[in-house]
Amino acid sequence: MSCEFKISQEFEKKVDETITHYPVSKRSASLPLLHLWQEEFGYVSNQGVEWIAAKLDLQPINVFELVTFYPMFRDKLAGKIQFRVCRTLSCALAGGYELFDHLKKSCQIEGDGHHGPAVSADGKYSIEFVECLASCGTGPVLMINDDFHENVSNDKANELVKKYG
Amino acid sequence: MSCACKNPFNHDIATENTPMVNVQIDGEWVQVPKGMNIVAAAERFSKFIPHYCYHPKLSVVGNCRMCLIEMGTPKMDANRQPILAADGKPEIAWMPRPQIGCATQVSEGMGIRTESPLVQECRKGVMEFLLINHPLDCPICDQAGECKLQEYSFEHGQSNSRFIEEKVTKPKNVDIGERIVLDDERCIMCSRCIRFSKEFANDDVLGFTQRGSHTTLAVYPGKRLDNNYSLNTVDICPVGALTSKDFRFKMRVWFLKETKSICTGCATGCNVLVGSRENEVHRLTPRENEEVNSLWMCDQGRLGFHEIHEDNRLTTPLINGIKSDWSSALTQIAQQLHGFKPEQIAIIASARMTNEELFLLSGLRKALGGEAVLCDVIERLGQADGILRSADLNPNSNGAKLLGIANPGKLNEIRSGVSNGSIQALLIFNENANEAGLSIESLKKTALVINVGMRLNGAAHFNLPSSSFAEKRGTMINGKGRLQRLNRAIAAPDQARDDWEIIRDLKAAMGGGNGIHTVEEAFKAMAAVIPAFKDLTMSKVGDLGVELTLSSVQS
Numbered sequence: 070m071s072c073e074f075k076i077s078q079e080f081e082k083k084v085d086e087t088i089t090h091y092p093v094s095k096r097s098a099s100l101p102l103l104h105l106w107q108e109e110f111g112y113v114s115n116q117g118v119e120w121i122a123a124k125l126d127l128q129p130i131n132v133f134e135l136v137t138f139y140p141m142f143r144d145k146l147a148g149k150i151q152f153r154v155c156r157t158l159s160c161a162l163a164g165g166y167e168l169f170d171h172l173k174k175s176c177q178i179e180g181d182g183h184h185g186p187a188v189s190a191d192g193k194y195s196i197e198f199v200e201c202l203a204s205c206g207t208g209p210v211l212m213i214n215d216d217f218h219e220n221v222s223n224d225k226a227n228e229l230v231k232k233y234g
Numbered sequence: 235m236s237c238a239c240k241n242p243f244n245h246d247i248a249t250e251n252t253p254m255v256n257v258q259i260d261g262e263w264v265q266v267p268k269g270m271n272i273v274a275a276a277e278r279f280s281k282f283i284p285h286y287c288y289h290p291k292l293s294v295v296g297n298c299r300m301c302l303i304e305m306g307t308p309k310m311d312a313n314r315q316p317i318l319a320a321d322g323k324p325e326i327a328w329m330p331r332p333q334i335g336c337a338t339q340v341s342e343g344m345g346i347r348t349e350s351p352l353v354q355e356c357r358k359g360v361m362e363f364l365l366i367n368h369p370l371d372c373p374i375c376d377q378a379g380e381c382k383l384q385e386y387s388f389e390h391g392q393s394n395s396r397f398i399e400e401k402v403t404k405p406k407n408v409d410i411g412e413r414i415v416l417d418d419e420r421c422i423m424c425s426r427c428i429r430f431s432k433e434f435a436n437d438d439v440l441g442f443t444q445r446g447s448h449t450t451l452a453v454y455p456g457k458r459l460d461n462n463y464s465l466n467t468v469d470i471c472p473v474g475a476l477t478s479k480d481f482r483f484k485m486r487v488w489f490l491k492e493t494k495s496i497c498t499g500c501a502t503g504c505n506v507l508v509g510s511r512e513n514e515v516h517r518l519t520p521r522e523n524e525e526v527n528s529l530w531m532c533d534q535g536r537l538g539f540h541e542i543h544e545d546n547r548l549t550t551p552l553i554n555g556i557k558s559d560w561s562s563a564l565t566q567i568a569q570q571l572h573g574f575k576p577e578q579i580a581i582i583a584s585a586r587m588t589n590e591e592l593f594l595l596s597g598l599r600k601a602l603g604g605e606a607v608l609c610d611v612i613e614r615l616g617q618a619d620g621i622l623r624s625a626d627l628n629p630n631s632n633g634a635k636l637l638g639i640a641n642p643g644k645l646n647e648i649r650s651g652v653s654n655g656s657i658q659a660l661l662i663f664n665e666n667a668n669e670a671g672l673s674i675e676s677l678k679k680t681a682l683v684i685n686v687g688m689r690l691n692g693a694a695h696f697n698l699p700s701s702s703f704a705e706k707r708g709t710m711i712n713g714k715g716r717l718q719r720l721n722r723a724i725a726a727p728d729q730a731r732d733d734w735e736i737i738r739d740l741k742a743a744m745g746g747g748n749g750i751h752t753v754e755e756a757f758k759a760m761a762a763v764i765p766a767f768k769d770l771t772m773s774k775v776g777d778l779g780v781e782l783t784l785s786s787v788q789s
Contacts, residue, residue, distance in 0.1 A: 132442035
């Protein structure tokens with residue numbers, strides 16, 4: 070994916086304002102800026118890396134290191150509806166992997182989703198494993214976009230897919 | 235310090251007036267400059283603490299953990315005064331855990347153990363971890379023989395692996411620059427190359443991506459590690475992750491004979507080691523000299539040696555293009571030169587020649603008629619890069635000036651003299667006549683053209699084969715007025731001879747021997763008449779050179 074994003078004035082204003090929160094070292098604004106970029110454009114492209122690096126007087130590689138390190142940053146578009154299924158111990162024991170497979174099947178998603186989101190062919194759904202979502206007593210748990218759901222059985226998952234879809 | 239380049243750090247050199255502190259290293263009390271890190275401090279007393287990521291000229295990151303040592307600070311009494319033992323030295327309270335030597339600075343009364351059982355156990359543990367994902371491809375790895383992983387593994391590690399799981403696989407044979415190939419599986423993530431590129435070469439293109447089990451050294455997509463200092467990363471890479479395209483798979487390093495010499499690529503005169511085997515130079519590597527190049531050299535200089543082994547080397551004396559021998563060539567030249575008036579003779583010499591050669595050449599010029607014989611060198615100007623590279627691309631311009639061979643402006647006179655026919659005999663030493671602005675046509679009009687060099691001059695009546703910088707001994711004066719020595723790494727091919735011998739024999743053939751039989755004697759004769767070289771001998775110049783007091787030197 071190599072489309073050029075057009076950077077709006079409002080976005081740039083928001084970014085410039087965010088940088089002022091870090092008066093000692095502009096570099097500290099790297100993560101907030103990456104978040105802002107991903108919220109705005111959906112994923113962090115090389116254009117984003119280079120634009121942010123230029124904003125912070127850094128070299129692109131300095132920002133690229135962060136993007137490749139943090140799992141929450143994507144280098145390509147995720148689905149409109151994003152599933153994040155917990156795979157840490159309690160949820161794994163409670164059926165997180167089964168839930169993951171069930172969702173993949175019901176939303177027709179190919180790809181494994183172990184490292185970054187796997188997206189359905191129509192781009193509507195994406196799914197990925199994440200680490201602990203801090204509700205070990207109510208596993209399996211998942212997040213759909215920014216909402217948190219507990220005790221997600223396959224039936225409950227079906228309902229949720231219907232509700233969001 | 236007059237080092238041409240500026241190191242981002244000099245951990246191994248204490249600034250002047252640094253106070254000394256008392257430190258106990260392996261039971262012995264010694265004095266070291268306050269604030270020096272423990273690896274550098276211990277090295278002063280021949281205690282080598284193994285390390286990978288620490289480099290004396292780069293920032294300290296402390297990520298390899300190889301330099302773990304035991305340390306302690308003086309026990310204090312209730313008044314914060316050190317408690318003294320029976321021998322009057324402070325008693326040391328040892329820390330229960332090891333510390334990394336590179337990021338720990340010495341302080342008064344500190345105790346350091348570099349060889350204790352705990353330290354040895356630590357090194358063994360670190361080595362085991364470093365080797366877990368490292369491929370065992372030493373037999374085909376270029377670093378083998380000068381690999382810190384091999385060396386420390388042998389010294390501090392264990393011979394068998396307990397690792398039965400699968401190794402992490404990473405990119406191999408990655409083309410990250412014009413002169414560099416990367417093998418990510420061999421990388422131990424010391425980050426020396428990243429810091430070097432950023433801090434020394436001002437080219438921050440390297441970084442670690444995918445940090446975690448799959449940490450990968452990489453260049454930013456679309457960028458390349460192409461700066462003129464990139465090959466230094468190969469030198470400082472402690473393993474075989476970064477290799478030089480020019481050198482890889484060419485020669486096992488233990489076969490190389492390393493000769494101390496200097497780079498002749500520009501007026502900086504970086505100190506180098508010439509790595510050669512069986513009369514072939516395989517690589518140049520920088521040699522430490524804090525007064526000149528510290529630990530570095532530029533890629534241009536490093537790869538400049540290839541001209542030595544190019545096919546078109548002149549290897550036998552040629553008379554009118556026909557193979558001949560030295561004695562007939564020299565006798566004929568002498569006879570013919572006698573037939574010219576001094577004003578009809580000109581010499582184009584090179585500021586890439588050594589002082590000894592230039593000195594003998596000035597003697598030859600005297601024999602030919604002295605000042606009346608026009609004589610000059612060809613200037614070569616490039617772009618200084620503010621790091622090591624000088625704008626003067628001739629390595630010995632100062633020597634040529636000092637010895638009266640460089641006479642600015644005379645080259646123009648020679649050029650017009652050759653084209654209008656007033657100059658009838660031209661001697662060219664180690665220079666390309668075309669580069670001097672002399673066309674083949676004008677040379678063909680000239681009655682006698684003598685070319686001494688590594689390459690053939692088609693228009694010359696006499697072509698005499700001479701030696702490359704790696705095939706001869708001698709001295710040069712760098713741009714900052716430092717007298718440095720070249721040493722012979724390999725023999726000159728076939729009948730090619732040292733320039734100083736050629737010039738001496740030519741002068742002798744003209745009827746004046748001078749009793750010079752070795753290059754040392756040439757230096758001695760020069761030192762006797764040139765004030766700048768007063769009291770110097772070639773052995774006094776040493777491996778690191780000496781600073782001269784030159785009035786003509788502009789820095």
